[in-house]
Amino acid sequence: MTLRPDLRVIADHIEPGARVLDVGCGEGTLMAALRDGKGVDARGLEIDPLNVAAAVARGLSVVQGDADVDLADYPDGGFDYAILSQTLQTTRAPDRVLDELLRIGRRAFVSFPNFAHWRVRASLLWGGRMPVTRLLPERWYDTPNIHHLTVDDFRAHLDDRGVTAERAWFLARGRRTRPAAANLLAEHAVFLLRL
Amino acid sequence: MxxxxxxxxxxxxxxxxxxxxxxxxxxxxxxxxxxxxxxxxxxxxxxxxxxxxxxxxxxxxxxxxxxxxxxxxxxxxxxxxxxxxxxxxxxxxxxxxxxxxxxxxxxxxxxxxxxxxxxxxxxxxxxxxxxxxxxxxxxxxxxxxxxxxxxxxxxxxxxxxxxxxxxxxxxxxxxxxxxxxxxxxxxxxxxxTAQNIAFHEVGRQAVMADPNWRGGDYYDREPPAAGLAVARMAAHITYLSEAGLTEKFGRKLQARDAKSFGFDADFQVESYLRHQGLSFVDRFDANSYLYITRAMDYFDxxxxxxxxxxxxxxxxxxxxxxxxxxxxxxxxxxxxxxxxxxxxxxxxxxxxxxxxxxxxxxxxxxxxxxxxxxxxxxxxxxx
Structure with missing residues (x-):
């Protein structure tokens, strides 16, 4: 099974047998890969009922719910990893969602599209329009992304909250890119966090 | 073993x-x-x-x-x-x-x-x-x-x-x-919930208010069919949605062109509920209805x-x-x-x-x- 590049990074860095909560798990692609490849005990939270039905039909344990509201239902430290892939920018209160992830999981993987990628910058600078790119394909009025952020925004937020980034990976066109100029060159960022 | x-x-x-x-x-x-x-x-x-x-x-x-x-x-x-x-x-x-x-x-x-x-x-x-x-x-x-x-x-x-x-x-x-x-x-x-218990109590009281109920000892006589039918009618409403009832019946009249200005089942929804009640009493025992609704109400x-x-x-x-x-x-x-x-x-x-x-x-x-x-x-x- 081919995983999206950011999911591949996450899947490669979770040890076999870990307990994982995938927040915004969609149809459970990552969960299924972790279960089948590494015997991971994976649970999911997903807002779209059709996606939940598809995930349950794959034999996955997925609860329909909203990351902004329903993470409060999970006990402290119940999971080795809480995963939030490509979902942070869609939440109403991303800061609180991050706090919840780090409460529920001993570590958290967070991936998001970098709004400071040079294509996005160029599009805004030269076009004067909200960027519509490969990774941000929706227009301003129909995008689910309501809290755009950049790699540097995220790093600054981690500093403010005293959250440790154990590792970070940066991706462009599906390949790893250098951390040095990540805020300009990375389309995607994946962070491994702990308190 | x-x-x-x-x-x-x-x-x-x-x-x-x-x-x-x-x-x-x-x-x-x-x-x-x-x-x-x-x-x-x-x-x-x-x-x-x-x-x-x-x-x-x-x-x-x-x-x-x-x-x-x-x-x-x-x-x-x-x-x-x-x-x-x-x-x-x-x-x-x-x-x-x-x-x-x-x-x-x-x-x-x-x-x-x-x-x-x-x-x-x-x-x-x-x-x-x-x-x-x-x-x-x-x-x-x-x-x-x-x-x-x-x-x-x-x-x-x-x-x-x-x-x-x-x-x-x-x-x-x-x-x-x-x-x-x-x-x-x-x-x-x-x-x-209190609401669940409340609806069940309406049903039980309908059964027990039927003179044929006789404290439950009706097995060699006429059963409390009218009371049980009312219980079923009330319960049946809770099984359906307002939108579902509207879609199915709306305010449509039952086999007539105008209101009767009486208390027949003028509306289709009334006729439907009466049918639900009457067909239920043919297949269900009123006392069982009391006992099972009680069991559900006690459930916590x-x-x-x-x-x-x-x-x-x-x-x-x-x-x-x-x-x-x-x-x-x-x-x-x-x-x-x-x-x-x-x-x-x-x-x-x-x-x-x-x-x-x-x-x-x-x-x-x-x-x-x-x-x-x-x-x-x-x-x-x-x-």
């Missing part, structure tokens, strides 16, 4: 009289009830479908709702109607009788062959009527546990139920965690576990699939979410989905490709 012996000798299904449609067994008991009384003997009417595997690993118990019965996938002997859940149970269906050994038993307190108020009290030889002990959902589950012992099923692959059947599924998982690998809980709740799984619902599932290895419907106002999604919250807190493997349907609480009995898909996928992953 009788159970171990049964499990080690594969039963020959064709010759084993324990298996098949329209079975009844008299278990000596005694069954100790939550209310303090004991019941002996315990009669259970049940059906089985499919073949029990040699290691008895493929048994699925289907639990029925308030007015349901053991005829989950076979013709009802009194009404001639097909089984009440043929959409869910049968060859190639989510509860697949070609893979699963399916058991459905009439609940304790009911009137389709299991011990209930219409059964003969061994002390007098006459119907128990209101001398039948008050029972709980957990008592129903314990009786089913005795039936499984009789059938040689130590552990269920799954227990599946909607509405009151879902309450039994939850109670099964809480009472016998080692006997349930998976539980499917559809359009259900872990406790009856958290209360049975020190007030914390999560403690009902502490350390469980059972996998759960919880489904609600968005227009169900009898057991709304919030109740299912409460169950899921508790399961999460207990660290249980739980799935939950709220499905969309215009049909209210009754949706679980109706055609729903999404429900079938979810239950099918879940059961394939566990059984």
């Amino acid at each position: 009788a159970r171990a012996c049964l499990a080690s000798i594969p039963p020959t299904m064709s010759s084993d009289r324990r298996f098949g449609p329209s079975r009844t067994v008299t278990l000596s008991g005694p069954l100790r009830l939550d209310g303090g009384a004991t019941l002996a003997p315990v009669e259970i009417a049940y059906e089985t479908y499919g073949t029990l595997a040699a290691d008895a690993s493929n048994a699925v118990l289907v639990c029925h709702a308030l007015t349901g019965d053991q005829h989950v996938a076979s013709e009802h002997p009194r009404t001639g109607k097909p089984g009440w859940w043929t959409r869910m149970v049968g060859p190639g269906k989510p509860v697949d009788t070609s893979r699963h050994f399916v058991i459905c038993a009439n609940v304790l307190g009911s009137c389709m062959g299991s011990s209930g108020p219409a059964s003969a009290d061994p002390a007098t030889g006459r119907p128990y009527a209101m001398r039948f002990p008050v029972i709980t959902i957990r008592d129903m589950v314990r009786a089913q546990g005795m039936l499984l012992d009789h059938l040689g099923v130590a552990r269920l692959a799954a227990v599946v139920g909607g509405s009151m059947g879902g309450m039994q599924a939850l109670s099964w998982a809480a009472t016998y965690p080692d006997r349930v690998r998976a539980a499917v809980v559809i359009a259900s709740t872990a406790r009856h 799984l958290a209360e049975e576990h020190g007030g914390r619902l999560a403690d009902a599932f502490r350390g469980t290895a059972t996998r759960f699939c919880v489904v609600s419907f968005d227009t169900d106002w009898l057991y709304p999604t919030a109740e299912s979410r409460g169950v899921v919250h508790a399961l999460n807190a207990a660290g249980a493997a739980a799935s939950f989905v709220e499905l969309s349907s215009p049909f209210g609480h009754d949706a679980f009995l109706l055609e729903s490709p999404e429900l079938s898909r979810v239950v099918d996928g879940f059961l394939r992953s566990v059984a």
